[in-house]
Amino acid sequence: MLKKEDLFLIRDLSSQNLSISEIARQTGFDRKTVRKYLQLKTLPEPQKRPGRKSKLDPYKPYMLKKLEEGSYTTARLYREIKEMGFDGGMTIVKDFVREVRPQQGVPAVFRYETKPGVQAQVDWAEMGTVEVDGKIKKLFCFNMILGYSRMKYVEFTLGIDTSTLIQCHLNAFEYFGGFTQEILYDNMKQVVIKRALKSSDSEWNSQFEDFFKCFGFIPRLCRPYRPQTKGKIENTVGYVKRDFFLGRRFTSLEDLNAQVHRWLERVNSTVHGTTYQIPLERFKEEKLIPLDQVPPYKVVHKETRKVSRDCYISFLGNKYSVPYRFAGRTAELQIFEGIFEVYVDYEKVCEHEILSGNCRVSRKKEHFQGLLSEILKENSKCKKELQIPLKFSGPEVEKRSLDIYETFSDGDFE
Template identity: 85%
Template sequence: MIRDLYSQGLNISEISERTGYDRKTVRKYLQLKTLPEPQKRPPRPSKLDLYKPYLLEKINEKHYTAARLFREIQKMGFDGGETIVKDFVRKVRPKQGVPAVLRYETKPGVQAQVDWGELGTVEVDGKLKKLFCFSMILGYSRMRYVEFTLSIDTPTLIQCHLNAFEYFGGFTQEILYDNMKQVVIKRALKSSDSEWNSQFEDFFKCFGFIPRLCRPYRPQTKGKIENTVGYVNRDFFLGRRFTSLEDLNGQVNRWLERVNSIVHGTTYQIPLERFKEENLSPLGQVPPYKVVHKETRKVSRDCYISFLGNKYSVPYRLKNCRTSDL
């Protein structure tokens, strides 16, 4: 500033009056060839300093959410706020390009969205089996339901729906899906013209909700599902210890109690509070639905089939046939 004023034609006395510096100081700065670098203040100690090595290790190891890391260091004694943790994670985590997604809002009770994905393998009864995650989110309130399964067949999908309906106490007018084979056999330009999986068609017609399908190869048209399975993986499943599938689902139910009770990042409201406005279709208007598991068995020459270690007789006309509808 002193040199700027001097370049404007002001003399040392005038600069001294304008800036408040004495004339000796003004003269000294004008005679310097280069201005001295301002001294950097040493960084102030932070409550987070003690936990930064642990956070860096976790960030480099796996894609934990900042919210989960905050909960973990809280258990270790951290008494600061969540914002400082999120700011630190955002600063050190490599940025990844994310394509823009158009989000749209639906009215209460109108739409839910389903996501079903694989989360790797787990050991069950001494054998490695694939683990799957079913998720349903209500479009208006963002209330979530999550369940882990060892199968992705249609009966399992239907049972997960029934469990979700029970959890919410009802169901929406329509449900949006990817083009999964458990739901649709042949996708048409209009969802309503598609060839549905017969078992799933029986289910949605019984309940009276309308299945909607994402545009092919454009799962982001879901708008609100927000990669729920990926979120469950990062915020709940990674590093999780459990003794059985039942234990894992018990733990995720407790996790749901928490995530449904905190402010949602898109609506800036608590899902549990908005849920009071959902006005879902009540379960009482639908008769109890029985999930049927179909399995194929070959009929022996003496007209018997084997199922779960027992033999059952069948009509003679089915001899040497394969049947799944008995």
């Protein structure tokens, strides 16, 4: 298409009675072009060029659908469309997500950075519900992040009691190979019963107090209504929900934790958005207190179960046998270090290793020894009790007074 000034020039030359050939010679345009524009009665409207096709176009409907479902991270969307065949870069994905995602204002805060090995932050998150042993239970997520390196540890649980909290700490310490000088908490009841103005003067949960005194780290409590005090863990909780858990499928609690451990391997090896460094590399500078400086710490978690008539109890989707004489009784499970012990009326009756997965059965033959003979004995006893002796009886004879016979003998009858 010619520019407006070229069109005006052609018309001006035409008004001077110049031929089309002369106009073409002076302007350098083809004669057909000159003739075409001289025949136009109105100025042509500029036409928009069709947009260039993008590698991302085939994947935009999928990304829009996912963003309608929840606030997925750009990194996760990028990973998913890469698996679908996208061979472009991250930048084009970021630009598209930034364009379609609503912008929200964020108040400015002062970022507090900690030195290596000084502080970790801990928090719980509720993740909805799951069905376990035929019952609907709440699912929780334990999160710990090292303040300096941003190394993360995540574990899913079915409870938030103090025993579970301590066990999650031990698992995190094992994952990191040590622990920090202090750990920052929200004002959760599993940690503190009554908060004082000075954190060290607070009334601690006695079970948790025994734990942190044994290890020697200092528990810190964040200031009320100041979520930015523990902003690192707050961001971690949100990131776990958006980048890992949202839309996740799993078959059991063990399967979910196995998946999140694989996810941790990736995110701890990826450049962090704040430090612009890889947490695993920065972790080398952490000066954690080694675990071998602390004596072994045993955490016992207790739960109750009813022994079924077929002599089994259920735990996390699996069945475990119990000696048959306790069928129908209520038992207490004491769970620790991958096993649980079964107690009935304070008597330890058996123990089992906790099975992975679900719908599995742990059966011990000795729990059923003597059961068949006892059943046969009971059946025999019942048969004897049901046997009723038969009695034969002769014809019934009517009993009459002797006065009747005297009447007959005296002839006193008509």
